[in-house]
Amino acid sequence: MNKNNRFRILMTLLGCIAIGIGIGTLRMADLGTDPFTTLLLGVSYFSNIAFGHVSLVVNAIGILIMVLFGRKFIGIGTFFNMILVGYIADFTFNGLASLIQQPSFMMRLLIGLIGLLIVIVGASLYIATQRGVAPYDALPLIIEERSKGTISFRNIRVFSDVTSVILGYLLSATVGIMTVIASFLVGPLIQYLRRVFTDFLLKIESNTSHS
Numbered sequence: 001m002n003k004n005n006r007f008r009i010l011m012t013l014l015g016c017i018a019i020g021i022g023i024g025t026l027r028m029a030d031l032g033t034d035p036f037t038t039l040l041l042g043v044s045y046f047s048n049i050a051f052g053h054v055s056l057v058v059n060a061i062g063i064l065i066m067v068l069f070g071r072k073f074i075g076i077g078t079f080f081n082m083i084l085v086g087y088i089a090d091f092t093f094n095g096l097a098s099l100i101q102q103p104s105f106m107m108r109l110l111i112g113l114i115g116l117l118i119v120i121v122g123a124s125l126y127i128a129t130q131r132g133v134a135p136y137d138a139l140p141l142i143i144e145e146r147s148k149g150t151i152s153f154r155n156i157r158v159f160s161d162v163t164s165v166i167l168g169y170l171l172s173a174t175v176g177i178m179t180v181i182a183s184f185l186v187g188p189l190i191q192y193l194r195r196v197f198t199d200f201l202l203k204i205e206s207n208t209s210h211s
Contacts, residue, residue, distance in 0.1 A: 024092025055086025062135020075132020
């Protein structure tokens with residue numbers, strides 16, 4: 001394994017860790033979460049199974065779907081996401097809940113915005129590394145590719161986010177201001193930031209190859 005590949009795997013791992021921390025922070029704010037987390041929380045409440053376990057199982061099912069329609073998007077990042085994100089989110093949520101008691105609305109709003117930003121940055125980073133993506137993030141990539149670009153990542157991500165929110169709500173997950181913000185901003189911001197991180201990674205690798 002060469003140095004550039006090791007670097008990308010490390011960035012993928014950091015991206016997944018960031019996603020878990022961001023999701024746990026969003027849950028602490030209690031103003032709604034990003035769309036996919038809303039869906040997973042709904043399943044968790046409905047089934048009375050811990051969030052981390054639900055995340056693991058749902059993503060495992062998603063990987064089976066990826067094998068059929070988007071095998072090339074499966075990589076080590078896919079498994080990092082499946083195994084780590086849900087449990088890191090649980091750990092972060094429990095830790096913050098023990099540290100912050102009865103926060104004000106403005107404090108919760110700030111916590112929620114910070115959590116959402118962390119999720120967006122983490123997701124953009126691990127997608128940019130091209131070392132595999134989670135099934136939920138692979139869906140718009142697969143559709144974008146199969147439509148030859150006529151359906152953009154941004155548009156299909158907004159559609160899938162709104163659908164996830166509706167299903168999560170029907171399963172008793174909390175839907176709040178952060179859910180609404182995330183539903184319309186996550187897709188466009190990830191589309192932008194993944195290009196930024198892609199350029200960053202290529203620059204780092206170019207400098208490494210010439211050193």
